[in-house]
Amino acid sequence: MDNKDQAPAKVNETSDHIKLTDISGNLWLAIAHLEEYKSELPQCIEKHRITRTIAQIRKALVFYGYTRHSNVDLNNDNTKAD
Structure with a gap:
């Protein structure tokens, strides 16, 4: 059997999925770094x-x-029983 005849490897969808909560955490960290960088700048258009x-x-x-x-x-409201 040639390699081209083999079935493609299964991809783990959960490992490929980017979690938005992780991204938002990274963005808050990036904001902190930008604030620090900005504080070192003189008044200029870049700072603005x-x-x-x-x-x-x-x-x-x-x-x-x-x-x-x-x-x-x-979603929680939809799952409540009457």
């Missing part, structure tokens, strides 16, 4: 851009947190 970017990332993460928790609450 970093400040705006950090604000946008924070808003997105907070929104993600609210939607994630509201989806969990909705």
Whole structure:
């Protein structure tokens, strides 16, 4: 049997799945590093851009947190027995 005739190896879907909670944790860490870097900069356009970017990332993460928790609450409400 040639290699091309063999069935493809099974892929573990859970290991390939990127968890959004891990990503959000990494983004909060990235924000902390950006804040530290920003504090070392003199007043310049780059500092202003970093400040705006950090604000946008924070808003997105907070929104993600609210939607994630509201989806969990909705799912829990659907499973309650009368």
